[in-house]
Amino acid sequence: MPPLIEAHGLTKKFRQAVKEPGLAGALKHFFVRQYRDKLAVDHIDLAIEPGESVAYLGPNGAGKSTTIKMLTGILVPSSGSLIVNGLVPYEKRQRNARNIGVVFGQRTQLWWDIPVVESFNLARDMYEIPADRYKKNLGEFTEMLGLAEFMNVPAAKISLGQRMRADLCMALLHDPRILYLDEPTIGLDIAVKDSIRKFVRARVEEYGTTVMLTTHDLGDIEDICRRIVIIDNGKIIHDGDLATLKDTYARDRVIHFQLARPAESMAAICQKLPACEVASDGLRLSVRFDRFEHAAGEIAGAVMPLVEVIDFRIDEPEVEDLIRRVYLGQLSLAPGDEPELRSAKPAVVAEA
Numbered sequence: 001m002p003p004l005i006e007a008h009g010l011t012k013k014f015r016q017a018v019k020e021p022g023l024a025g026a027l028k029h030f031f032v033r034q035y036r037d038k039l040a041v042d043h044i045d046l047a048i049e050p051g052e053s054v055a056y057l058g059p060n061g062a063g064k065s066t067t068i069k070m071l072t073g074i075l076v077p078s079s080g081s082l083i084v085n086g087l088v089p090y091e092k093r094q095r096n097a098r099n100i101g102v103v104f105g106q107r108t109q110l111w112w113d114i115p116v117v118e119s120f121n122l123a124r125d126m127y128e129i130p131a132d133r134y135k136k137n138l139g140e141f142t143e144m145l146g147l148a149e150f151m152n153v154p155a156a157k158i159s160l161g162q163r164m165r166a167d168l169c170m171a172l173l174h175d176p177r178i179l180y181l182d183e184p185t186i187g188l189d190i191a192v193k194d195s196i197r198k199f200v201r202a203r204v205e206e207y208g209t210t211v212m213l214t215t216h217d218l219g220d221i222e223d224i225c226r227r228i229v230i231i232d233n234g235k236i237i238h239d240g241d242l243a244t245l246k247d248t249y250a251r252d253r254v255i256h257f258q259l260a261r262p263a264e265s266m267a268a269i270c271q272k273l274p275a276c277e278v279a280s281d282g283l284r285l286s287v288r289f290d291r292f293e294h295a296a297g298e299i300a301g302a303v304m305p306l307v308e309v310i311d312f313r314i315d316e317p318e319v320e321d322l323i324r325r326v327y328l329g330q331l332s333l334a335p336g337d338e339p340e341l342r343s344a345k346p347a348v349v350a351e352a
């Protein structure tokens, strides 16, 4: 069986106006327009199997939303091939829409002025959802997402958390095989985040729905996703699970030794260790090491005979911190990793 979502060399180039600041810049731009091409998505390869749940992460402007818009058929790729559930999304937008549900955290799919339930009814008509299935789904989703209290309120008057739950309901009423979630929990409180995560996880587990999720929230990733794809500057720089992500980008460990008394020849001791730091009172020695080059026991074994250790502790990198670095665009690879994994800056072409 071919993958449910399959992209080869998928690329989206945007033409962006280049303006110099101020009035002079605006005038100059009026007469001689300057543009440059921005490769928002730069030759990505992606294969997602039915039932997979993928976190699609990267710094702001990395190309996440652009990728999702191509997968949904909203945007036409500049080059490359893309098949979703057997269809080329932008060629068969209507048919593709029946296979997918989409939630954009930044933009609602609900009709603004009419009661929420009326938006759901419109979705029923648009997707030609059979009456009994519609009734069953709406009943279940209302219960699971707690929609009853604002079902008859216009979307313009409900809170962000209510809106997001209603959007999620609307995205799934027609039982799509694929669910795209672009920042679905942004700005929500813990309780709402929790109900959204539970709901999505249940879809994955019970219906085998395939999920692609962009989020800043580690909780979303841990609760929903098995696989993590990271895009930076339009290129995919990581594709694997959370453990592989840690192994690739957070190989460092630190052992802190608590000493009985300051050692005399600290400098000489440190010379024998990978990278060490001594606290100013001389009572703590910290050694940073690459866990693929040294075992913790090996470091401890080297330190113990030289100083009197009363306690020690190993610091593991926090996944939270790792995800934060992904979003700050600060991932750097440890030496010795394949250089092709490093993200390259896209070429900028300026033209008059």
Ligand SMILES: Nc1ncnc2c1ncn2[C@@H]1O[C@H](COP(=O)(O)OP(=O)(O)O)[C@@H](O)[C@H]1O
Residues within 6 Å of the ligand: 014, 015, 016, 038, 039, 040, 058, 059, 060, 061, 062, 063, 064, 065, 066, 067
């Ligand atoms: N319609 C557009 N026209 C021009 N540039 C765009 C357009 N949409 C997105 N971009 C640019 O493409 C890049 C990727 O944007 P986007 O996919 O929204 O990133 P992300 O969702 O990862 O934050 C950014 O540099 C953004 O400015």
Ligand SMILES: [Mg+2]
Residues within 6 Å of the ligand: 064, 065, 066, 182
């Ligand atoms: Mg985005």
